Amino acid sequence: MMLKVSDIVCLPGVPTTNRGARDWLKAREIPVAIERNRFWFHLSDLPEDVRSAYELRRIEAAGLDGGEFDAEAHDLFAAATPHMRKVALRKAEIARFLVKAGVRKGCGITRAVEAQAQATFGKDLTNRQALRRISQAVEGVDPVNFAPALLHDYARTGSPEAEISEEAWSYFMTTLRDAGPEFPLMQAWRDVRDVGAKCGWSWPSYSTVWNRWNALPEAQKIHARHGREAAVKALAMPVTRDKTSVKPLEWVSLDGRTLDFWVDFGDGKPVRPLMVALIDSATNFVLGYELDRSENAVAVGRVIRKVCMEHGIFDRLYPDNGSAFASHYVAGGAKHKWRGKGKAEGDVVPLGVCHHLGIEMTFAIPKNAQAKAAERTFATISRTIDDRPEFKGAHAGHAPGAAPDDSIVPVPFDVAARVIQREIERHNHEEGRKGQGARGRSYAQMFRDGLAGRIVRRPTSQQLYWASLIYTAGSVDRFGRVHVGTWSYGGPETQDALLGWHKQGQILIGRDPDNFEAPAVAFDSKGYLICKGIEPVKAGAYDSVKGALEAAKNRKAARQAVAAAEAANGYLTDAKMAAALAALDTLDTPKGSEPEPPAKVVGARFGGTLKPERKAVEKPKAATVPEEFLRNMDAAIAAKLAGGERLA
Structure with a gap:
């Protein structure tokens, strides 16, 4: 049904002037046609609240009682296709005309009523049979709900709902899920057709199935074709950042x-x-x-x-x-x-x-x-x-x-x-x-x-050098060297700094990725610098003079380091040390200040668990011969000798 701009002026939410109403239509991108210097548009293109207000105005103008508003019916009406809404609104206008003319249940449609309807609404849907069907469809329906009542019981695609077995549709969707993303829809329909013929399923034509598939929400179609993750990724709305x-x-x-x-x-x-x-x-x-x-x-x-x-x-x-x-x-x-x-x-x-x-x-x-x-x-x-x-x-x-x-x-x-x-x-x-x-x-x-107002941070040459190195974890051996792969690093100049990390865990050795022969640097696990300028150790030929000279050079460096350490320790001369030791002998120890004897403690034992000590078994004492026995024995021996007897 076509309306002029002036027909919606002063409706709720619509400006009160024709120019304002035109701008309102333009802001909502509602198509407007110009004919005979007037702006025309379809009633079905209006927002739902404005369309309902216009229909209520028309009902009141016809002297009818609008009745009770059916929100559920109007929600179904809003979900219909634009063409279906347009036809239903035209029929609603004709229905209100018939009610005002006294037509009830399709009865009372005279030639005069038919002629007047055709003069008012045109010849489409205004013949006697169409008027009778419209009158019968709105019987017992409040005028405010005429448009939803006159909506065709068609699918959104415009064709009547066809009977499809639930098992057949489930088999169709499962086929699409398990097949490849580009599996032809026609082939899936053929598979269901052939299986359904044996299972007794209701399965309509391909065009009907395609219409139903096309009417599915995008989430269902993407999930069936590409899977869960692809559906989530395709439907997740990206955030916008300023x-x-x-x-x-x-x-x-x-x-x-x-x-x-x-x-x-x-x-x-x-x-x-x-x-x-x-x-x-x-x-x-x-x-x-x-x-x-x-x-x-x-x-x-x-x-x-x-x-x-x-x-x-x-x-x-x-x-x-x-x-x-x-x-x-x-x-x-x-x-x-x-x-x-x-x-x-x-x-x-x-x-x-x-x-x-x-x-x-x-x-x-x-x-x-x-x-x-x-x-x-x-x-x-x-x-x-x-x-x-x-x-x-x-x-x-x-x-x-x-x-x-x-x-x-x-x-x-x-x-x-x-x-x-x-x-x-x-x-x-x-x-x-x-x-x-x-x-x-x-x-x-x-x-x-x-960049205006930003404090620019320029990298130092030291930062750029450290950032250009490749870092590898390594351990320090007892000579103050670090081995990384087939390379070894460490010399007399860095031996003292690195020996402190011997058996203390791994450290980081930074090397030039383009030249492993360049000096390396060392950092600890927290990123603190240990030392830099760590020279690589170059292996010489076996039994070479150069290797012997290098070894002699290392020994000389070690002697120099030890001599410097000896001087730094500040040892006493022998005479001063002897005097200091002699002073210990002249110290007067106050009475009562003697140290207490150490308590008995169990010494360290290794191996098995501690066991209680065994008591030593006392050895039997040697027998002692009494002196009386010895005197008697001497007397007996003397008596025998005096009697001329021989001792055995």
């Missing part, structure tokens, strides 16, 4: 991307280079980038140091959980990492580039890397760089595992580096940006303006 609340260099996004063209690094082999970039999250300004053959921690550390030297140390780094970004070389010492957080840590955790430069790290949630600013920036500049005409004949396509064929002509590295540098500069200095807080400025201008 980037104007942060300033440049407060949050810096890190990401790497394989470029879609082939490059010759000078060895004649075509390689798809990898670009690692740091992007300021507040302004989308590309701070710096690095090109390499693959994503590796050394390249990431190099671009971080370069950006800090050029723009100053930033506050926080926001990478994803790639192996190069979460490595010890970059993220060693970070408070929290998603990657490898379940692995047991050793005694010492290696320190990374960000630790030495004082940069905090916040890793993106796993499987949510698209939240980083670098991801969106790469999506913007990828096509403007990768598909440029300068790379004609070297395009690799967008497949990650693409391999070059005979038609590929790789671009020299110098050409690729020059084009990428130029396009990055154009990206940073392009004016007319419309992002948050841009106001027509370029990313470079936004970055410069945002």
Whole structure:
């Protein structure tokens, strides 16, 4: 049913002027047509509350009692399709006309009533049979509920509801769940058709099933096609962040991307280079980038140091959980990492580039890397760089595992580096940006303006040196040396500092990743410097003069160190020591001050548990011959001798 703008003026929520009503319709994006210098629109396009108010006005104008409002019926009416609502509203107008004309239960429809209805509403739905059906449908219904009562009992797709067995529909949905994401819907319908013919299921035509499938909520369709995780990810509404609340260099996004063209690094082999970039999250300004053959921690550390030297140390780094970004070389010492957080840590955790430069790290949630600013920036500049005409004949396509064929002509590295540098500069200095807080400025201008008032932290040469090293845990041996793999570090100059860590746990040895022969540095487990300038130990040839000279040099250094230690100890001369000892003999010990004898204690025993001591068994004493017995024996012997007897 078409209405003029003046028909809704003064309705609740609608302005009181025609011009105000037109603006109100425009603000709600309600389609308006101009005909005979009037603005027309469909009644069904109005919001539900305004449409109900208009119908109530029409009922009162017809002299009818609106009756009791059925909220449930009107909710069903609002859920119908726009075409179904439009037809129902037209029928409701005709029904009110028939009630006012005295038609009841389809009776009393004269030729005059039919002619008047056609003159008022046109010939559509105004013949005698249609008028009778409308009158019978609203019998006993309050006029305010005519439109819901006259709504067709059709599905939202416009076709009548078809009978579908519950088992058949469950089998159909299970087939889609267990099949691949691109499994044809038609084939799933055929499977149910053939199985249903044997099981006695009701299964309609494919168009009916497709309409029902198409009317399902998106959550059901995505879950059936792609699974639970994909459905959650697709339907989870992303949060919106106000980037104007942060300033440049407060949050810096890190990401790497394989470029879609082939490059010759000078060895004649075509390689798809990898670009690692740091992007300021507040302004989308590309701070710096690095090109390499693959994503590796050394390249990431190099671009971080370069950006800090050029723009100053930033506050926080926001990478994803790639192996190069979460490595010890970059993220060693970070408070929290998603990657490898379940692995047991050793005694010492290696320190990374960000630790030495004082940069905090916040890793993106796993499987949510698209939240980083670098991801969106790469999506913007990828096509403007990768598909440029300068790379004609070297395009690799967008497949990650693409391999070059005979038609590929790789671009020299110098050409690729020059084009990428130029396009990055154009990206940073392009004016007319419309992002948050841009106001027509370029990313470079936004970055410069945002740095006003910021205290720039410049890295020291010592910080940059320590941040360039690769750290490995090692133990100090009894000679003050540390062994890392096949390399040994330590000399006479650092022996004293390192010997204190012998048998005290592991320490960190920092080495130049490009030159292991350079002097190393040592840190303890808490990140405090132990010593620096630790020379590598170079093994000489067996039975060589150079090795003997080196050993002699080490012994001389040891003698010098011992001599210095002896002088530092401040020993007494022999005469002074003798005098001091003699003074001990002349000390008067006060009475009563003698030390108490030590209490009896059980001495240390090793092996078995302590047992009570056994009592010693007393040995039998030797027998003693009485003197009387000896005298009697002597007398008897003498008597025998006197009698001439011989002793036996």
